[in-house]
Amino acid sequence: MLSENKVVIARDHRIARHEVAHLTVGRAIGAQFGGATINADLDLGYGGLCWGPTFQSRFAGETSTSTIEQITALMPQDGDTRENTAEIYQHVFARVVELTAGSEAEKLLFGDAWPQAMTANRNVSSPR
Numbered sequence: 001m002l003s004e005n006k007v008v009i010a011r012d013h014r015i016a017r018h019e020v021a022h023l024t025v026g027r028a029i030g031a032q033f034g035g036a037t038i039n040a041d042l043d044l045g046y047g048g049l050c051w052g053p054t055f056q057s058r059f060a061g062e063t064s065t066s067t068i069e070q071i072t073a074l075m076p077q078d079g080d081t082r083e084n085t086a087e088i089y090q091h092v093f094a095r096v097v098e099l100t101a102g103s104e105a106e107k108l109l110f111g112d113a114w115p116q117a118m119t120a121n122r123n124v125s126s127p128r
Helices: 004-028 066-074 083-110 116-122
Strands: 035-037 049-051
Touching: 004 035, 004 049, 004 083, 066 083
Parallel strands: none
Antiparallel strands: 035 049
């Protein structure tokens, strides 16, 4: 069994890889960032965080569908023209790609995203 120190180092390494994937993919698709951290804030529900130059958001442990409901209201219905929503669609698509990059990087590097032991240690909900 790993010592407590090795578990912390392994967790920090995983979180760092996760956050750097958000940054790398985000920059590749044109996002601007203000910074990133792997310092956990369990009160706010994250183990790592990236933020923009003028905003900070987090999704760890979030179950609200309010964002999806807001976007859904803006999207055209069947048969409607789509030309007025292309910019919204592109923005949403880019953010989804950026957000999923962290978990996908973990799958590539470690074989899975947020294994049960890591989730229990972090006290953060699994994104699956």
